[in-house]
Amino acid sequence: MSTKSWAGRFKEKTTKTVETFTSSVAFDSRLWEYDIEGSVAHAKMLGKQKIISAKEARSILRGLNRLKQKIQKGQFRFSDEMEDVHMNIESALTHAIGSAGGKLHTARSRNDQVALDLRLYLRDEIAEVRRLIKDFQSVLVKLAEKHIDIIIPGYTHLQRAQPVLLSHHLMAYFEMFARDADRFEDCLKRVNVLPLGSCALAGTTLPIDRKYVARLLKFPAISNNSIDAVSDRDFVVEFISAASLLMTHISRLSEELVLWNSEEFGFIELPDAYSTGSSIMPQKKNPDVLELTRGKTGRVVGHLLSVFVVLKGLPLAYNRDLQEDKEPLFDTVDTVRACLSVLTEMMPKISFNKAAMRTAAEGGFSTATDLAEYLVRKGVPFRKAHRITGG
Incomplete structure (x- = not known):
């Protein structure tokens, strides 16, 4: 029997090539902490709204907390077969706590x-x-x-x-x-x-x-x-x-x-x-x-x-x-x-290098604009001052 969450309408399993090609867990596994954080909030809401029982909500929350600790300690292996970070976590949760884990995905895609x-x-x-x-x-x-x-x-x-x-x-x-x-x-x-x-x-x-x-x-x-x-x-x-x-x-x-x-x-x-x-x-x-x-x-x-x-x-x-x-x-x-x-x-x-910078600043007539503006202050029109200085 397929372990895929969507396998119900399929008669054949996906090939290993397809599993490897479509899997994103090699890179999206870095989202695991956020995935658990979102699932915790979602489970609390499902319990509050009585979409799942209070007992099921508590079981899910305990399971997610244990799973979080396991991942933090490097004791969890993400699997290509589970496709992505989401299904890896949901599958591990269901395996750990039983049927209540299968209710976490209620009202969620x-x-x-x-x-x-x-x-x-x-x-x-x-x-x-x-x-x-x-x-x-x-x-x-x-x-x-x-x-x-x-x-x-x-x-x-x-x-x-x-x-x-x-x-x-x-x-x-x-x-x-x-x-x-x-x-x-x-x-x-x-x-x-x-x-x-x-x-x-x-x-x-x-x-x-x-x-x-x-x-x-x-x-x-x-x-x-x-x-x-x-x-x-x-x-x-x-x-x-x-x-x-x-x-x-x-x-x-x-x-x-x-x-x-x-x-x-x-x-x-x-x-x-x-x-x-x-x-x-x-x-x-x-x-x-x-x-x-x-x-x-x-x-x-x-x-x-x-x-x-x-x-x-x-x-x-x-x-x-x-x-x-x-x-x-x-x-x-x-x-x-x-x-x-x-x-x-x-x-x-x-x-x-203060000396090298100053020497470079002093070269190349870099104060020419200041000289032109000096002439402007003396009453010389700027364009004329520009020509005088540039010449």
Whole structure:
């Protein structure tokens, strides 16, 4: 007999090839804690509404708690045969507590279940990414304060333009990351919506209490349309879009630091602990960390396009294509967290060459604009002052 939750109308078992091909547990197993959290709230609601008995609800809650502890201790093995994180947990629960476990999925579909898990997951990750951004901004502020007296050449078109303070330059990145933090906060508004209760697409005839579940899971809003709720991945696109802009800012900073670290600029020196060497050239000290934070930006932007392409051709409501949103999302989260963490650790250890920066700032007629403005203050029309200074 098949162990599949949907096997009732099928006469043949799926082949091993199909099981492996359709399984998502290799990557969606990271949602297990959120899956259990959602199931706990759902079970409490089913008991409160007398859709299941109080005894069954207590049995389910005890079983979920024991299962959570088992997974935390590394004593649980996720199986491809169970397809995904949801069925792995439900199957293990039913095996542990008996028939009551089979009632947990009452008034619920994997369609609204996975939508819930993703929202719970992203809610936590948005908080973590915003914390990491704030930590990195603190590093930028401390560097700006520490090097408040360093003058550097400001550039346009990668040519010396006007002298500026290094602190002013660093604080430009502070502003970029402030906008990034705001974007993630705004994204949270769309993430923080409860989809549970939508079931497969048309809700349920059972007397569920969605407001109660929303309170338990701390959702300030509840989805209005069940069809939209199970097929909506806009919030995933929004998160990866915000992450793409964040990574673009990381990439721009990384590129400048790579240039400044070169012998041609000589503005900074990276610490040995954050550099690597060459397998053939003994003299090399390569800025690999910065090159990777720059390079990984393309990876995140690629994930944004990947999810867009998955979504663009989907009719309503849920389609299995949506399984393909998770790997791009999870890798985006991992990449952003890794890049912010390593830069926050490395930046305070960079050595700034004050003399080289000042020498560069003094060259290339970088105060020409100031001279033109001096003439303006003496009554010379700006265009004439521009010609005089430029000539």
